[in-house]
Amino acid sequence: MLVTELLAHFRNIIPAFLIFTFSIAAQSYPDSKVDELLRKGIDKIINQQYEDAKEIFSELDKIRSDIPLGKIYLAATEIAKSYDYESPFNDKLITEYLESAKAISKKLIEKENKNIWNKYFLALTEGYIAYYDAIRGSWLQAISTGLNSISLFENILEEDSSFHDAYIAIGTFKYWKSAKTEFLNWLPFIDDEKDLGIKFLLFAVNNSSYNYHLAVNSLIWIYIDQKRFGDAIELAQKALSKYPDSRIFRWGLARAYEDIDTEKSIKEYLKVLNSYPASLKSNKVNEVTLKHIIAQQYYKIGKKSEAKKFCEEILSVKDYSDFEKDKLDKRLKRVKTLYKELISY
Numbered sequence: 001m002l003v004t005e006l007l008a009h010f011r012n013i014i015p016a017f018l019i020f021t022f023s024i025a026a027q028s029y030p031d032s033k034v035d036e037l038l039r040k041g042i043d044k045i046i047n048q049q050y051e052d053a054k055e056i057f058s059e060l061d062k063i064r065s066d067i068p069l070g071k072i073y074l075a076a077t078e079i080a081k082s083y084d085y086e087s088p089f090n091d092k093l094i095t096e097y098l099e100s101a102k103a104i105s106k107k108l109i110e111k112e113n114k115n116i117w118n119k120y121f122l123a124l125t126e127g128y129i130a131y132y133d134a135i136r137g138s139w140l141q142a143i144s145t146g147l148n149s150i151s152l153f154e155n156i157l158e159e160d161s162s163f164h165d166a167y168i169a170i171g172t173f174k175y176w177k178s179a180k181t182e183f184l185n186w187l188p189f190i191d192d193e194k195d196l197g198i199k200f201l202l203f204a205v206n207n208s209s210y211n212y213h214l215a216v217n218s219l220i221w222i223y224i225d226q227k228r229f230g231d232a233i234e235l236a237q238k239a240l241s242k243y244p245d246s247r248i249f250r251w252g253l254a255r256a257y258e259d260i261d262t263e264k265s266i267k268e269y270l271k272v273l274n275s276y277p278a279s280l281k282s283n284k285v286n287e288v289t290l291k292h293i294i295a296q297q298y299y300k301i302g303k304k305s306e307a308k309k310f311c312e313e314i315l316s317v318k319d320y321s322d323f324e325k326d327k328l329d330k331r332l333k334r335v336k337t338l339y340k341e342l343i344s345y
Contacts, residue, residue, distance in 0.1 A: 002063075004330055008119055010311060014218070018202060021236060023120065029067070029069075029117065030117075031064070031305045032065065033064075034060065034064055034067070034069065034254060037056055037057070037060040037121040038057060038060070038069060038073070038210055039210070040056050040246040041053050041056035041057045041060065041073055041210070042073070042213070043243075044056060044116065044318060045073075045077055045080050046213050046243050046246050046248065047243060047245050048084060048245065048246070050077055050080065050081040053073075053077045054074065054077050055075040057069075057070050057074045057077060058074065061074065066103050066104075067104065067108070067121065068100070068101035068102075068104040068108075068115075068121050069121070070114060071097045071098070071100050071101040071104070071258055072097070072098070072101045072121070072124055072125055072128060074095075074096035074097050075098045075132075076099070076127055076128060077092055078093060078344070079094060079128070079131070079132055079135075083135065084247065085276070085283065085286070086278060086284075086286050086289075086327065087281070087282070087323075088118030088323050089132075089136070089262055094132060096167055097142060098125060098128055098129050098132070100124045101121070102122065102125045102126070105118065105121040105122035105282065106122065109122060116156055116159055116160055116163065117154050118164050119152060119155065119159075120154055120156060120163070120165065120166075123149050123153045123156060123166070123169070124149075124165075124258055125150060125154035126145050126146075126148050127146070127149040127153075127169055128167075129145050129149075130142045130143075130146035130148075130149055131146075132226070134146075134320075141300070144156060146173070148168060148174050150169060150170060152171050153170050154170060155242065156165075157170070162207075164203070164204050164207045165204070165210060165211055166217045167200040167201065167203050167204040167215075167330075168200075168201060168204045168211055168212070168214055168218070169195075170197075171197045171198065171199070171200025171201035171204065171215070172197065172201065172215075172218045173197070174193040174196055174197035174200065175193070175194050175198060175201075175218075175222055176197075177193065177195045178192050178194045178197065179194055180303075190213060197222075198219070201215045201218055201219050201222070202219070205219070211238070213243075213248070214237065216239050216249070217248055217249065217252065219235060219241075220232050220235055220236050220252035220253075220256070221252060221261050222240075222250070223235065223256070224252070224255055224256055227259070229256045229259050229260050230260070231258075232252065232255075232256035233253060233256045233260075236252045236253035238250050238252070239254065240253065245275065247272050250271055250272050250275070251270055251272055253268050254269045254271075254272060256269035258297065262297050262301045263301070265297055266294055266297050266298065269290055269294050269297070270294065270331035271285040272290060273287065273290040273291070273294075274284070282321070283325070283328045284317055284320060284324050284327060284328070285324055286336070287314075287317070288314050288317065288331060288332070289331065290312055291310045291311075291314050291336075292310070292311075292331055292334065292335050294316060295307040295308075295310035295314075295335070295338060296338070298300050298310065298340065299342070304342055307338070307340040307342055308339065311338055311342060312339070313316035314332070314335050315335065315339060316323050316338070316344070
């Protein structure tokens with residue numbers, strides 16, 4: 001269901017009635033220790049406590065090496081950390097975790113193909129592989145693997161319609177597939193499934209799941225896409241009341257405010273900028289990206305001196321690594337263009 005995280009592409013790429021608690025009917029793995037470690041570890045990822053998350057998922061992998069959940073979420077933690085910090089991926093380690101998880105999942109299905117959790121393991125692994133391919137630019141491979149994941153999740157729902165996690169990947173896929181192919185909706189074999197996608201995501205959040213935070217994040221960006229900024233803001237604020245330190249939700253809140261309250265948007269972007277740990281060896285990609293966005297927001301409301309200040313801060317940054325240069329090349333050109341316009345006044 002990291003297919004859901006493809007929405008994070010809309011970062012550079014859920015109304016008030018949603019309840020952010022685990023319901024009585026929440027989907028739970030039958031081993032209580034596994035369930036406990038999963039929930040604790042996922043909470044650590046949401047709060048960007050990556051080293052703590054690794055310890056928890058390493059323990060899970062140690063005590064239940066017969067199932068792939070520990071390896072899946074060790075990969076997820078590595079991906080989340082690198083994506084959040086805009087640092088190079090540990091490709092060898094991530095690939096090792098995911099390929100091992102895939103092999104274990106397939107063996108479990110061969111051994112017990114009626115066990116829905118075994119099918120979930122494979123669907124989840126395929127989803128993470130697809131997401132990882134996508135954020136590295138391997139789009140054709142990501143689409144192929146992503147479709148495999150969606151098909152597996154759909155098979156799970158055919159067997160058990162209450163398997164809440166499956167709705168997140170399918171709902172996200174249905175919405176964005178329709179949103180990005182609207183120009184084809186006049187064709188008889190192309191259905192508009194945006195509303196159905198939203199319903200699936202709402203169901204997942206209302207009924208809870210291990211990855212319900214991904215459903216929340218997906219819906220925030222879907223509401224932004226639909227220009228339902230009030231709904232996006234209300235939902236993001238609900239999420240932040242539970243996870244106040246989470247950049248994933250605060251970034252969505254900041255983007256939602258852009259179109260209705262620019263000053264608040266700037267404040268939220270500044271909170272994101274100031275939330276990164278001082279221990280980071282380099283945070284230049286995030287620093288430049290966020291300061292550029294803030295400069296653009298100041299420019300939009302006519303505060304050109306503030307916009308100029310942030311551009312100057314960006315242009316004073318030196319000694320970019322090759323990775324950072326590649327990430328920031330186009331953005332730095334836009335910063336220079338904005339700065340030239342500002343100094344012409």
